[in-house]
Amino acid sequence: MIVLLDNGHGSLINGEYQTAGKRKDWQEKGIIYEGEFNRAIVNGIIEQLTFYKIPYVNIAPEYWDVRLETRIKRANKYPARSSFYLSVHSNAGGGHGSEIFTSPGNTKSDKIATVFGEEFQSEFPDRHLRTDFSDGDLDKERRFYVLTKTKMPAILTENFFMDNFEEFRDILNTREGRQKIIDFHIKAIIRTKIEIFKESAPLNF
Ligand SMILES: [Zn+2]
Secondary structure (H helix, E strand, O other), X not given: OEEEEEOOOOOEEOOEEOOOOOEEEOHXXXXXXXXXXXXXXXXXXXXXXXXXXXOEEEOOOOOOOOOHHHHHHHHOOOOHHHEEEEEEEEEOOOOOOEEEEEOOOOOHHHHHHHHHHHXXXXXXXXXXXXXXXXXXXOOEEOOOHHHHOOOOOEEEEEEEEOOOHHXXXXXXXXXXXXXXXXXXHHHHHHHHHHHHOOOOOOOOO
């Protein structure tokens, strides 16, 4: 199983943010750029996947904003049956908690999303997982480009809200909070490898 990691947006180059919007300035309390946050999580995932010898590809290692079409073109070079696509984001627009998205329809992506949702809930038992059980499982379904155009299973995690001050202060802008987000992704990836891709557990796990 190869994990295809997508950090979602551009980041900062020479202090200049490459992506329009996708930030929240809390003035004297700090600022969060989604592209920086997404990379911190993806880089933490990469560190752990290397430790566990689980193959991965960083789909957009550049700091500029790589077009969605380019991300998908790169991803679709990998075999659909032995890879899955994981896009990491943080939410905005008012609200709290986290969400796991898949494309509509019941596919392998839904099984993977369920594992991610369960690991989120075990890592953050006091936090809200925004779910939609109308199709029988916890993920929310949207026609996001990276979810519909990928030929392999694909999920997208929205990790808390940048424009919720409490979540910014206590989770998104703290080392501990970011590590917990990394940890639930890693636990979910390892369970996906074992339970869904039917591969053996990593040796040092
Ligand atoms: Zn995003």
